[in-house]
Amino acid sequence: MEIINVIGLLAAFLTTASSLPQVIKTIRLKETRDISFWMWAFLSLGIFFWLIYGILRNDIPIILANGISLFLVLIVLGLKIKYK
């Protein structure tokens, strides 16, 4: 595999997985005061549009990465609304 593809995959993996530590922390802590609602609202909407973009372009990596991201980000947004 070319180095450029390795870097792209590493980038996609890290940005997709990055919300997981926040999900775990928020489930444990049950506190979301320091977290910005608008950040997670914009992020959810943005990732939703990336998912639509991937579906329209029939691009499996974009669909997969953003599908997983959207799932994690919506959990944080839901917890933010729940523990407001």
Added chain:
Amino acid sequence: MEIINVIGLLAAFLTTASSLPQVIKTIRLKETRDISFWMWAFLSLGIFFWLIYGILRNDIPIILANGISLFLVLIVLGLKIKYK
């Protein structure tokens, strides 16, 4: 402009701008207890690799979006370390 490009631009704008409300909130609040350090560490590294990927592919939209994102995300990571 085709609808698919409008959706892609909207997606890029929203995900890039999403960290800005968190930057503003954290500067005002000076509290980061509920924010996951590992989320922002993974996100910074992931966006850094997206930037390298964009530079290697000579892809201006990827370079621009991730350059702005990296700047905002590193501010939040710095504030998380500062107010730990």
